[in-house]
Every structure is written in structure tokens, then in C-alpha cells.
Amino acid sequence: MLAPVESRSVSPVFVGRAAELETLHDALAHASGGEPQALVIGGEAGVGKTRLVEEFAGAAAREGAVVVLGGCVEIGADGLPFAPFSTALRALRRDLPEELAAAAAGQEEELARLLPELGEAPPSRGADRSDEEGMARLFELTARLLERVAADRTVVVALEDLHWADASTRHLLSYLFRTLRTGRLVVLATYRSDDIHRRHPLRPLLAELDRLRTVRRIELGRFNRAEVGRQIAGILATEPDPAQVDEIFERSDGNAFFVEELAVATHEDSCSGLTDSLRDLLLVRVERLPESAQRVARIVAEGGSTVEYRLLAAVARLAEDDLIEALRAAVNANILIAAPGGDGYRFRHSLVREAVGDDLLPGERSRLNRRYAEALEADPTLVPADERVMRLASYWYHAHDPAKALPAVLDASVTARRRHAHSEQLRLLERAMELWDSAPEDVRATLRPVDYTEVYPPCGCDPATTPLRYLDLMAEAAVAGRLCGERERALKITKRALHLLEEEGDPLRAAWFWVQRSRLVQAQARGDGWKELATAQQLVRGLPPSEVHAEVLAAAANWSMLHDPGPDAMTAAERAVEYARMVGAEDIEFNARLTLGGLMVDAGQIEAGLAEMYEVRDEAVARGLTAVVGRSHVNLPSALEGIGRSEEAVALLREGLRLTQNMGLRDSEAWIWANLAESLFSLGRWEEAAEAAVNAQRTGQSAKPRGGGSNWLAHLALARGEVAEAAHHLAAARASYGTHDPMPQNNLPMAYVTIGTAAAEGRVLDARAEADRALSAGFPPGTQRYAWPLLLAAALAESDARAPAPPAAQEGRAAFLKRLFEAVRKLTTGAPLWLAYDKWTRAELDRAESRATPDTWSDVVTAFEALERPHDLAQVRHRLAEALLAIGGDDERARATELLRLARATATHLGARPLADATAHLAQRARLSLTAAPPPTDPADSLGLTTRERDVLRLVSAGRTNRQIAEELFISPKTASVHVSNILGKLGVSGRGEAAAMAHRLGLFSAETVTSGTRS
Structure with missing residues (x-):
């Protein structure tokens, strides 16, 4: 009814901002090409951020883009969780109903936490135990929703007033900026830079965005004098007097909003009455309004960013005609404007609202909040359903009425929890704890845990009839703090709770808080969490079965599986x-x-254990138990890989990726990528393994799955001979895993890479020292899958370093080999893979002491031929070929040739340069051709020399002794002596020197060939 209003102070001419607008249009062009764009626009209040966004939005719409706007809502000092995203998604649903429905298909319940129109959001299952990824899941689903909607059309999502954003909105925006990968999408946000003080919660987000190369920052400055002149001319529709421009420019300092206010004031001949304070300038225009309009303005200022017409009418308590006249006066004076959608009113500029709000008396402010709350309680339909609970909580809290505020704040905390807005849930719970003692006892007695908490009292009481306790609020707040990342606050809450429980004698509740502290201590890198779990176990020992008792045992069993597996862990499980x-x-x-x-x-109960895990996995998928689905597709494939069933593991991991991506389980997805890298590495699909490892690094929200990606990139680099690259990835893995929470599944693979890189660089003593540290720590039952590769790496380092050493060093080496053998002898071999590693490691130890035979290595090759590990098989084939060549018979040489051909083909295919080089070097030393082409004719054939005699003569020419010739050609010294005697007879010479001279004179060998023989 008030739509046709005058807006003289808004210039019809868009002034300046050419560079900024060009940046926005460039982003739109890139987005239209399928490259998502992220922008953040900052500037002081009144500088023109909204006008810039409106100008860009209009141009984008004219180019065919779908533009949706969302604003952060301020109610008193409280922001509504996800308010700008809910508003923007609601607009998308209005403009693209079919497209948004298709994009949300299958995930409507989860997305309803942001957009209730999609359905009813399900209650989270046990936030204290299984909802760790709830918020991340919601964020991932939101990102994918926007990508799908923007797959075939350009979509612009503009979010204003980020300085008022709640923590959950900031986290979601950060997530989108970091993870949007596809779609014709532009996401931009604005914030008021002069409000961002040193401790403002937006500051860390801005610092993070500065580090993202994909985010463009635009800072709007003030207008210069020429731009101020053009703005005044647009407002007044006439060329202004230069002196007037000078005065307004000086007083406004180029701030666009103040230029508007001063221009209108000057035009109305009121400039002489203005005070020096620009804040007072804003109030002067309000104070000129009729008293009823001023009263309405004050009511709107305290009601929030936007106040619905019906709610305003209920609070103002004016006759409808009087209210309309008051609103008309405020709108005509350009103080208030109709809100988008036409259902309410807001201040044209937040600076005016703040000035009016600051001018309220303390008693007046609390009285207005009470009237808002009473009106909303009397008729909940006065505001949108998704805002009702949060606004009521804010109104009652600022009305300073604890009796009404406590239940309202608790209701709001439940709403925040259901939306996965855990930061707001924590803030509201802390507010409830603040109100607790002030609220009347009879009010507190009516509150029930079942209504307000998911962490029910662990005492076995009925949560529907037992009164809510202060400790219940603390428990709920501790979980909310952990889930939203405010772990330091959560730790303080658990500390206070345990202090209160010291006098209450409630062991179950205390045990529950100790479990929370264990998780928080690990998350905060303050320890491994075992001390806290041990305390919880002590508290529940001897008590009857309960949910808390089961949770303590489950947490202890899981901790032991990762840190110290064995019989105690199985008993606890x-x-x-x-x-x-x-x-x-x-x-x-x-x-x-x-x-x-x-x-x-x-x-060793392999089939029974796998059957149990498969059954859990199938039931979790069938029932939609999100967290268990994620974990089962991490743990089960890991168990399969550990026993060598890599193909089976890969199939499960691929299915796990599909499920976790659809469910938005981003950290579970990262673990799956890391495990997939391991299994693909085992199968010899190294390019795919590298891609999976990189995806683990990119996907993981927490550090450890990213460490898994770095770990397997290090393994790949080492196998390819890229030693420096392996060391780089190893350092990244160490940084991700940290030192506060050591686990065999992390430490032993890193020790393997450390030994391998040291051995590759010839630092045998360093490799031995690292292995010695692992041997000293020992290998508890259950760590064999990581221990076998480490023991093998240590044996390989010793086996390849057989050069003579001083007696003292030999003694140290002998002692180490003995320790290594003892560790091998004690380690379990219950799976074919572990048995194969056992045989290989023992063979390397025999080789280190020159005891390995072809039969030894044949047994190892047979063991690996039954497994899915081409690189391992190629390595042991190379070792068998080496052992066969040491015998030197024709049959052995023929078999060795075939083995080396197979090993070289595998090494070439994989890009395993160390193995390829070793294979080529061995073939060269044994004078074997690994190609199908016949070898070239040798000039020594004219003298009747055989191929072997030719090789011996070459080494005689190089000055080698019979023993050295034997070692070089893998023959015995006696055989070498026979070959030398035959050569002397065929050449008709009496000694080795004459034979060498004749070979030189006849040009049988080039100088390079003889010299290379000297370096062999």
C-alpha cells in the first residue's frame, strides 16, 4: 500500500566503481564458462556496497543469469543461523522450482535444515557419538546442490552484511569458497570493514580467504570530489553549485551515503541547522517526522533487520489507519523502505537504524523487546516459521526476563542443533547457563531433558519425567563445542562439570564427561586421550550395563585398535x-x-572378522546409518588390504566413495581416498594411486586423512626412485599426523619410508638406526600388516649393503641382523601376504650374509605369484635371477633371462626406476640380452673363443684376478681358472699379460669397454 514512494536521495546515476564493476563482470564471464567464482566486497558503512551489488545483479539478470540475494539478519546482537543461505535458497526454489527439486533429490531431509520447505529435517542421532560429520555433511550437500542447479545456467548468489553473520554461516561460506569445483556459479559476499575490529569473528575468515587464490577481494574506497559532484547532480537532477560540492565533499569525506543525506538536507535549506556530528545528521531527519512515525521508527529499529507488518502492528498498538500514516511519513522521508517481498519494513540504511537504536533508553529497549516477545507468543504466525524460535529467544533475552528467556533460549538451542548450527547452539546453551540461577525454581522444574538435550542423563532416569539439570546443559554444550570446533571452550566446560561432579557421586555422568575430554584432548593435540579413557573405565567398572558403560568400552576398544591392539582391546570390544x-x-x-x-x-580370525564387518556394513547401508556407513567403508577395505585382498578392497572403496559423496561425508571420503591409494599401489595401478592420494589431501577436513594421502605419495615416490620427493611427502605426512597421538598405522609406514629413503641414498647406518627404533618399540599383536613391510625394508637395506667393513662395524651389523631375525621369527604369518613377507624378509637376511640360494628365492617367488602385488613379484624375480646367475649353468642363465625380462617389463610399466636400473645392470653384468633380437657378432669368434671366454678375456685385459672374474661373472674361481687356461691355449700365449697385450693389439675390446669393466 506504500509502494509509490519518493526516493530522491538515491542517485539515479551510478557513479564511479568502473574497475570494481569490471571485476564483477569478468567473474560473471568466467562463471558462464563453467568456472565457479568467489568474491568478497568490503567497505565502510555507507560507501556503496549494496548499490554496487544491485548494479551488478541487474546487469547479470539482463544477460540471462539467475540472481538470488540473501542478507545476514541481526536481531539485537544475535544472528539467525544460516539466514542468508536460507533466503537465497528460498529464492532459487521460487525462480527454479523444478531444477532445485532435481538437484536436491534424495537429500531433501538433510537440506531441509537450511530450507524447511524441502521437508522435515530428521533429528540427529546421538550428537555425542555419531554426528561428528553432521555439519560437514550439510555443507557438502549444499555445495553440490548449488553446483547442480548452476550446471546449465549461470547463477549469482549474493550474500550481504557478512559482519552480522553467525558462525555457522561463516563456516559454510568458507566451505563453499574452498570446495566449489564446477558449475556456472558466482558467490559473492559483502561486509562492513569499519566494523571489523581486532577481535571480530569475521576477521579469521577474511584472513583465510586472503590465502585462497580462488577468492577475489574488492575493497570499496570513498568517492573523490568529482564523483561526489556527479552523485549530487544525479540526486538533485541539476548541476550543483561548486561551493556546495566542496562543502558536502568535506563533510561527507566521500562516503556515498552521507553525500546523499547532506545533499538532501542542503536542498531542503536545512544545512544551517545541522550539527557537526554525522550521527546527529541521521537523527535530525528522523526527528522531523511526526511523533507517531518516530515511534514506529524506534519500534522497527529494535525489531531486527526487517520487521513484518503484522508484527509491527501488534507491537505498535496503533489503529491501522494511524499506523499506515506513520509508515507513509517514514517511507516518504526515505527513513524506512518496504522489505523485499513487500511483507515488512526496514531502514533504508543500517546506519540510520543503528543511530535510532542507540538513541533508545535502556528501559525503552527492554520494554520493546518484551512487547515483541509477547506479540510473537500470542500469534506465532507473525513471522516466518524458520525464524520464529530464534527471534523469540532473542526478544525475551533482551527483555531481561529470565523466567521467559530460559525456556525460549533452550528451544532456540534445539533448533540450532537440528540445523547443525552448533556454534549458535553453543552460544545459546551458554546463555541458558547464564540464565539458570536467575530463573525461578518452579520454571526450571518444568523443563525436561527430553525436550532440550540429546545427551540424556546417564543415570538411567526417564528423560521425559526427570527435571532438567544444569549438568545436562553442560553436557550438551560440551558436545556442541566439539562439533563446531570450539574445543577449548568445550574443554573448559568439561573441566567445570567434572569439578561439580566430585561432590555428587555420579560415576556414570563423570565417565561420560571423561570420554568427551578424551576426544577433545586428542583433537586439541594435547595428548592421545588414553589417560581420560582409563579414568572413565575405572569409574564404570563393576556398574550394571548402561549406555554410558557401553560407550566407554567402545571408545576404549577403538582407541586400543588404533594404538595398542591386542587381547585387551578385543575383550573391551x-x-x-x-x-x-x-x-x-x-x-x-x-x-x-x-x-x-x-x-x-x-x-588371525580372518574370515570370521571379515564376515562381522561385512554384516555391519550391509545393515548400516540398509538402515541409512550415515556415520557407520562412512566408517565401515574405511575399516573393512583397510582390513582386506592388510591381508592382501586388494582387488576386493578397491571394489568396496569405489562403492564407499559413491555413498560418502552422496551423503556429504567429506572426512570419511578422504579416508577412503587414502585407503584407495594404498590398494591401488599394491595392485600396480600407480597413476590411479597417485590421483587417489592427491584427492585424500584435497578432500580431508581434518589433518590425519590428509596425512594418509601424503604417506602414500611418499611410498610412490620412493618406489619410483624420486628420493627427494619421497622425503618431501614424508615431512608433510609427519606434519599432518602430529606427535601428540602416535599410532602404529601412521608411524610404521612412515618409518618404512624413512628406512627406504636412507638406504636409497646410501645412508645404511641411518636406515639401521630408524629400524632399531622400531624394533625397540616392538610390534604389538595386530600391527603385523605394517610391521612386515618395515622389517623387509630394513632387511633390504642390509642385504644391498654387503661391502666389507671394519671389524667393529661388522659386529654391530651382525648384532642388528640377529635382532631383525628375532623380530621376524616372532611376527605372525596368519595370512598369505604375511607369510610371503616372512619368506622374503628371511631371504634378504640370508642374502645379507651370502647364504641365499635359488631354492630360497624360488620359494619367495612362488609365494608372491599367488598375490596381487606386481611390484613385489618383480623384485623377488630379480633376486631369483641374481641367485641363478651365481650358479652360472646354461639352464640357470636361460631361466634368469626370462625372469629378468618379466621384472623389467613390470618395472618399465610401473615407472619403478630403481628396479628397472637394477634389472638392466644385472643383465649387463651377466651379458644377457633381454630383447628378442640376436646379439651382434663378436670379433673374438674368429679366434674360437666362446661368449664366456670372451667375457673372461675382457676382464683379464682389465687386470682382474681369477676371484674377481668369478665374482663379476657369477661363476666359481675354479671355473674362472679353467676359462683362463683355455684362453691362453687358444691365443697361443704363455701368460695373462701376453693375452691382454694380444687382445689390445687385435682390437678385440675398446678402451671404454675395458674401462667400464674396471668400474663394475
Whole structure:
């Protein structure tokens, strides 16, 4: 009804900003080509950010783009969770209903946390246990939704007033800027730079965005004098007096909004009445309004960024005609404007709203908030459903009424939790704890845990009838802090809670808080968390089965599986499964069964353990247990890979990628990529393995899965002979894993790479020292899958370093080899892969002491021929060929030739340069041709020399002794002596010197050939 209003202070001419607008149009062009764009526009209040966005949005729409806007909402000091994204998605749904429905298909329930119109968001399952990835899942699904909607059309999403954004909105925006990969999409956000003080929560996000090369930052400066003149001319529709331009430019300092206000004030001949304060300038225009309009302006200022007409009418308590007249006066004076959609009113500029709000008296402010709250309680339909609870909580809190505020704030915390807005949930819970003592006892007595918490009292009481306790709020807040990354705050909450529990004698509740502290300590890199878990175990020991008891046992079993696997871990896992079934804790049961299955595989109960894990995986997928689906597709393929069933693991991992990507389980996806890199490496699909490892680095939200990607890139680089690259990736893996929480599954593979790089660089003592450290730490039951490659690497380093050494060094080497052999002898061989590693490692130890025979290596080759490890098989074939050539018979040489051909073909295909070089060098020393073409005719044939006699004569010419000739040609010294005697007879000479001279005189060997023989 108030649509036809005058807006004289807004210039119809868009002034300046040519460079900034060009940047925006360039981003639009790139987005139209399928390259998503991210931009952040900053500038002080009133400098023209909104006008720039409006100008760009209009141009983009004219080019066919779909433009949606969302603004961060300020209610008092409280932002609504995800408000700008909800608004933008709602606009997308209005403009592209079919496209958005198709993009959201299958994930409507999760996306309903942001856009309730899609359906009803499901309650999260046990936020304290299984919802670790809830927020990340929502973020991932939102990113993919936007990518799908923007697949065939250009979409611009503009989010304003980021300085008011809640923490969840900031986190989601950061996630989008880091992960958007496809789609014709432009995402831009604006913020008020003069509000970003040193401790403002937006500052860390801006610092992060500065490090992202994909994000463009635009900083709007003030207008210069010429631009101010053009702006005034546009506002007044006439060329202004130069003196007037000078005065306005000086007073406004080029701020576009203040130029508008001063230009209008001057035009209305009121400049002489203006004060020196620009803030007062804003209030002067309000104070000229009729009293009823001023009153309405004050009500709107306290109601939030936008106030709905019906809510405003209920709070103003004016007759409808009087309210309309008051609104008309405020709108005609350009103080208020109709909100987008026409259902409410807002200040034309937030600076005016802030000035009016700051001018309210303290009592007036609380009274207005009470009236807003009472109106909303009387008629909840006055505001949109998704805003109702949060706004009511804010109104009652700022009305300073604890009796009303406490339940309202708790209701709001539940809404925040359901939206995965855990930062806002934590803030609201802390506000509830602040209100707790002030609220009347009879009010607190009506509150029930079932209504406000997911972390029910672990005492076995009925949460529907037991009164809510302060400790319940602390438990819920500790979980919210952990899930939103505010772990330091969560640690402080758990510390306070445990202090309160010291006098209460509630061991179950205390044990629950100790489990939370264990997780927080690990996440904060303050330790491995075992001390806290041990305390929790002590507290529940001897108590009847309960959900907390089952959770403590499950957490302890999982910790032991990763850190110290063995019989105790299996016992804890079995009891956790039993207790969880007794109390009906499904998520604890499934996770404990996964742990139990993995421990069974490690203990040698391979088929039974795998069957248990497969059953859990199938049930989790069928029931849609998101967190268990993610973990099962990490742990089960890892167990399969550990026993050498790599092809089976790859198939499961590929399925796991599909499921976790659809579910938005980004950290689970990263673990799956890392495990896929390992299995593909084993199968000899090294290019795919490298791609998977890089994806693990890019996908992981937390450090450890990124460390897994770096770890397998290090393995690849080492196998390819890129030693410096391997060291680089190893350092990255160490940084990701950290030192506070050592695990065999991380440390032993890193030690393997450390030994391998040291050996490749000839630093045998360094390789031995690293292996010695691992031997000293020992290999607990269940670590054999990581221990066998490490022991093999240590044996390889010693086997390849057989050069003579001083007696003292030989003694040290002998002692180390003995320790190595003892470790090999004690390590389990319950899987074919482990047995194959056992045979190989023993063979390398025999080779290190010159005891290996062809039979030794034939046994190793046979073991690996039954496995899916082409690189390992090629290496042991090379070793068998070497042993056969040491015998030197024709049959042995023929067999060695075929083995080397196979090994070289594998090494060439994989790009395993060290193996390829070793194969070529061995063939060259043995004078073997690894190609199908016949060897060229040798001039020595005219003298009746055989091929072997020719090789011996070449070495005689190089001055070698019979023993040296034997070692070089893999024959015995006696055979070498016979060959030398035959050569002397055929050449008709009496000694080795004459034979060498004749060979030189006849030109049988080039100088280079003889010299190369000297270096062999």
C-alpha cells in the first residue's frame, strides 16, 4: 500500500566503481564458462556496497543469469543461523522450482535444515557419538546442490552484511569458497570493514580467504570530489553549485551515503541547522517526522533487520489507519523502505537504524523487546516459521526476563542443533547457563531433558519425567563445542562439570564427561586421550550395563585398535557389543562390532572378522546409518588390504566413495581416498594411486586423512626412485599426523619410508638406526600388516649393503641382523601376504650374509605369484635371477633371462626406476640380452673363443684376478681358472699379460669397454 514512494536521495546515476564493476563482470564471464567464482566486497558503512551489488545483479539478470540475494539478519546482537543461505535458497526454489527439486533429490531431509520447505529435517542421532560429520555433511550437500542447479545456467548468489553473520554461516561460506569445483556459479559476499575490529569473528575468515587464490577481494574506497559532484547532480537532477560540492565533499569525506543525506538536507535549506556530528545528521531527519512515525521508527529499529507488518502492528498498538500514516511519513522521508517481498519494513540504511537504536533508553529497549516477545507468543504466525524460535529467544533475552528467556533460549538451542548450527547452539546453551540461577525454581522444574538435550542423563532416569539439570546443559554444550570446533571452550566446560561432579557421586555422568575430554584432548593435540579413557573405565567398572558403560568400552576398544591392539582391546570390544545390545544403543553396537571385526582379522580370525564387518556394513547401508556407513567403508577395505585382498578392497572403496559423496561425508571420503591409494599401489595401478592420494589431501577436513594421502605419495615416490620427493611427502605426512597421538598405522609406514629413503641414498647406518627404533618399540599383536613391510625394508637395506667393513662395524651389523631375525621369527604369518613377507624378509637376511640360494628365492617367488602385488613379484624375480646367475649353468642363465625380462617389463610399466636400473645392470653384468633380437657378432669368434671366454678375456685385459672374474661373472674361481687356461691355449700365449697385450693389439675390446669393466 506504500509502494509509490519518493526516493530522491538515491542517485539515479551510478557513479564511479568502473574497475570494481569490471571485476564483477569478468567473474560473471568466467562463471558462464563453467568456472565457479568467489568474491568478497568490503567497505565502510555507507560507501556503496549494496548499490554496487544491485548494479551488478541487474546487469547479470539482463544477460540471462539467475540472481538470488540473501542478507545476514541481526536481531539485537544475535544472528539467525544460516539466514542468508536460507533466503537465497528460498529464492532459487521460487525462480527454479523444478531444477532445485532435481538437484536436491534424495537429500531433501538433510537440506531441509537450511530450507524447511524441502521437508522435515530428521533429528540427529546421538550428537555425542555419531554426528561428528553432521555439519560437514550439510555443507557438502549444499555445495553440490548449488553446483547442480548452476550446471546449465549461470547463477549469482549474493550474500550481504557478512559482519552480522553467525558462525555457522561463516563456516559454510568458507566451505563453499574452498570446495566449489564446477558449475556456472558466482558467490559473492559483502561486509562492513569499519566494523571489523581486532577481535571480530569475521576477521579469521577474511584472513583465510586472503590465502585462497580462488577468492577475489574488492575493497570499496570513498568517492573523490568529482564523483561526489556527479552523485549530487544525479540526486538533485541539476548541476550543483561548486561551493556546495566542496562543502558536502568535506563533510561527507566521500562516503556515498552521507553525500546523499547532506545533499538532501542542503536542498531542503536545512544545512544551517545541522550539527557537526554525522550521527546527529541521521537523527535530525528522523526527528522531523511526526511523533507517531518516530515511534514506529524506534519500534522497527529494535525489531531486527526487517520487521513484518503484522508484527509491527501488534507491537505498535496503533489503529491501522494511524499506523499506515506513520509508515507513509517514514517511507516518504526515505527513513524506512518496504522489505523485499513487500511483507515488512526496514531502514533504508543500517546506519540510520543503528543511530535510532542507540538513541533508545535502556528501559525503552527492554520494554520493546518484551512487547515483541509477547506479540510473537500470542500469534506465532507473525513471522516466518524458520525464524520464529530464534527471534523469540532473542526478544525475551533482551527483555531481561529470565523466567521467559530460559525456556525460549533452550528451544532456540534445539533448533540450532537440528540445523547443525552448533556454534549458535553453543552460544545459546551458554546463555541458558547464564540464565539458570536467575530463573525461578518452579520454571526450571518444568523443563525436561527430553525436550532440550540429546545427551540424556546417564543415570538411567526417564528423560521425559526427570527435571532438567544444569549438568545436562553442560553436557550438551560440551558436545556442541566439539562439533563446531570450539574445543577449548568445550574443554573448559568439561573441566567445570567434572569439578561439580566430585561432590555428587555420579560415576556414570563423570565417565561420560571423561570420554568427551578424551576426544577433545586428542583433537586439541594435547595428548592421545588414553589417560581420560582409563579414568572413565575405572569409574564404570563393576556398574550394571548402561549406555554410558557401553560407550566407554567402545571408545576404549577403538582407541586400543588404533594404538595398542591386542587381547585387551578385543575383550573391551566384545563387552561393548554386549552392553550396547542390552541397552538398545544401536550406534554404539555397530561401531563396536566394526572394531571387533577388525581386531579379529588382526588376531588371525580372518574370515570370521571379515564376515562381522561385512554384516555391519550391509545393515548400516540398509538402515541409512550415515556415520557407520562412512566408517565401515574405511575399516573393512583397510582390513582386506592388510591381508592382501586388494582387488576386493578397491571394489568396496569405489562403492564407499559413491555413498560418502552422496551423503556429504567429506572426512570419511578422504579416508577412503587414502585407503584407495594404498590398494591401488599394491595392485600396480600407480597413476590411479597417485590421483587417489592427491584427492585424500584435497578432500580431508581434518589433518590425519590428509596425512594418509601424503604417506602414500611418499611410498610412490620412493618406489619410483624420486628420493627427494619421497622425503618431501614424508615431512608433510609427519606434519599432518602430529606427535601428540602416535599410532602404529601412521608411524610404521612412515618409518618404512624413512628406512627406504636412507638406504636409497646410501645412508645404511641411518636406515639401521630408524629400524632399531622400531624394533625397540616392538610390534604389538595386530600391527603385523605394517610391521612386515618395515622389517623387509630394513632387511633390504642390509642385504644391498654387503661391502666389507671394519671389524667393529661388522659386529654391530651382525648384532642388528640377529635382532631383525628375532623380530621376524616372532611376527605372525596368519595370512598369505604375511607369510610371503616372512619368506622374503628371511631371504634378504640370508642374502645379507651370502647364504641365499635359488631354492630360497624360488620359494619367495612362488609365494608372491599367488598375490596381487606386481611390484613385489618383480623384485623377488630379480633376486631369483641374481641367485641363478651365481650358479652360472646354461639352464640357470636361460631361466634368469626370462625372469629378468618379466621384472623389467613390470618395472618399465610401473615407472619403478630403481628396479628397472637394477634389472638392466644385472643383465649387463651377466651379458644377457633381454630383447628378442640376436646379439651382434663378436670379433673374438674368429679366434674360437666362446661368449664366456670372451667375457673372461675382457676382464683379464682389465687386470682382474681369477676371484674377481668369478665374482663379476657369477661363476666359481675354479671355473674362472679353467676359462683362463683355455684362453691362453687358444691365443697361443704363455701368460695373462701376453693375452691382454694380444687382445689390445687385435682390437678385440675398446678402451671404454675395458674401462667400464674396471668400474663394475
